[in-house]
């Protein structure tokens with residue numbers, strides 16, 4: 001791993017997020033899948049710091065371990081080895097219950113497949129994180145509606161996922177991921193199921209709504225067209241972080257400008 | 261989150277319907293077969309049940325069921341009347357006879373003879389005519405269901421028993437009996453003319469206990485002084501039911517059907533509910549990732565199971581009682597819906613759904629929240 005100190009140089013003016021401080025620090029992460037005779041070392045000694053205040057983009061070819069990495073960072077999957085300090089807590093020491101509470105308090109999720117509950121309307125989906133954390137129904141409903149307005153779906157609060165386009169569903173998912181003001185937002189290939197325009201719309205929303213000095217945003221993608229949205233890159237290869245790079249350090253032909 | 265759980269369940273129309281149908285079917289099978297069972301049991305003691313205002317039945321000590329009474333001696337009646345605490349004791353006759361219709365056909369019927377003077381044991385509920393008409397010459401009262409079974413017998417119709425004339429003067433609402441034979445009530449003196457019998461004709465003695473005196477005490481006294489058995493209607497009914505259960509194989513037959521109903525129902529309901537939970541595994545995984553605790557997920561699944569059980573139960577019982585209503589208690593099918601049956605089937609279906617819920621829950625509990633990334 002080539003350690004790059006993001007504070008070495010000031011963030012470039014083009015980047016809207018200003019990387020502040022490491023809020024999540026992972027060391028020596030190892031994760032192996034499979035049985036004794038056939039194992040895949042999906043994470044092979046990963047060290048990474050995730051900063052608040054900007055978007056860290058985890059990039060690399062399919063199968064290199066990106067999803068596994070953010071699953072571990074988001075406390076949904078246990079690593080076999082390694083330590084994670086997140087927001088001052090030691091994830092690797094937590095029992096499953098504590099991890100559940102940690103996720104509920106600190107993490108917002110956006111998935112490639114949206115993963116909205118199909119039986120629930122947009123607003124009912126968005127209020128779930130608030131209901132889970134015990135917010136009164138009325139307050140949860142109001143916050144969910146306000147969040148849907150912010151993602152531009154104020155007129156779709158009562159729509160079911162099946163009545164929405166893929167891009168709209170992903171915007172509902174973004175609203176759901178941010179409604180409880182999590183300190184970490186993880187997005188796994190958030191645009192992979194979308195066409196180019198919808199993808200850019202989704203990334204713009206993440207850029208505008210999610211980036212916050214108090215929040216770290218991790219976006220996993222292998223879509224080079226999205227590179228322009230990143231503040232910092234973690235380039236993965238074969239279960240390792242090959243390099244940590246700021247945008248201008250990525251080869252120019254793989255970096256496209258964002259289309260706000 | 262329980263409301264979220266119910267929405268998840270109810271808004272998945274197709275699956276929701278198939279689960280509820282499965283549970284409904286299971287409940288229907290259990291309740292329906294249970295009804296047939298209780299219906300048969302009720303029929304087996306129907307005659308006892310219909311004979312009102314009697315405290316004790318007195319019969320021969322070898323008697324096992326109301327359908328197998330053995331003749332008592334007339335002197336037994338006097339001895340019972342002499343027992344301390346007996347308010348009154350009356351004769352009661354029951355016998356099988358063949359009735360000849362006007363068109364020459366013969367029908368098997370049960371003839372019940374009640375005390376000429378007091379009419380104790382006469383039908384308590386009439387559909388047509390009046391019990392008072394039994395005093396008329398050759399008069400008999402037939403039960404409605406039985407009369408329909410032999411093609412309808414009208415009031416005023418004449419039948420012939422053993423070359424003796426009988427006139428139907430009314431129709432009673434008697435409970436159908438085990439053999440489903442038409443029942444004709446008449447006076448005791450009339451009955452023993454219609455039915456060819458041996459020397460003695462007394463089938464049983466009906467006893468009323470003096471007010472304020474313990475029935476069991478009087479029953480014991482009757483037993484001691486006469487060597488006969490004295491039982492309350494309920495005891496006698498259960499004696500009959502026990503015999504039927506023991507010697508007819510009904511219990512095994514219906515028990516098997518109920519067990520099959522339960523198994524088939526359990527398979528359908530359990531399987532559909534389980535597959536519902538498994539189909540929703542990813543949704544549960546998403547909730548898990550978002551920080552829903554094991555307890556929350558368990559509550560959600562169990563609430564879904566409860567909802568399915570309650571709906572299926574309601575519809576199953578509704579269906580079964582529709583059938584029971586159209587068929588019984590005096591219809592062609594021996595069905596009888598009892599509170600016990602409702603309780604038992606409720607217990608069965610709720611434990612069934614809970615079982616399926618728990619199996620589904622295990623599956624959900626084992627799911628890694630990271631599955632949601634796949």
Ligand SMILES: Nc1ncnc2c1ncn2[C@@H]1O[C@H](COP(=O)(O)OP(=O)(O)O)[C@@H](O)[C@H]1O
Pocket residue numbers: 033034040041042060061062063064065066067068069
């Ligand atoms: N549940 C699993 N069981 C077995 N192998 C897995 C599992 N999940 C991922 N893998 C393997 O681990 C490696 C990394 O996978 P993943 O983290 O999904 O990569 P990426 O998201 O970069 O495409 C791949 O070789 C993949 O086949």
Ligand SMILES: [Mg+2]
Pocket residue numbers: 066067068189
């Ligand atoms: Mg992936």
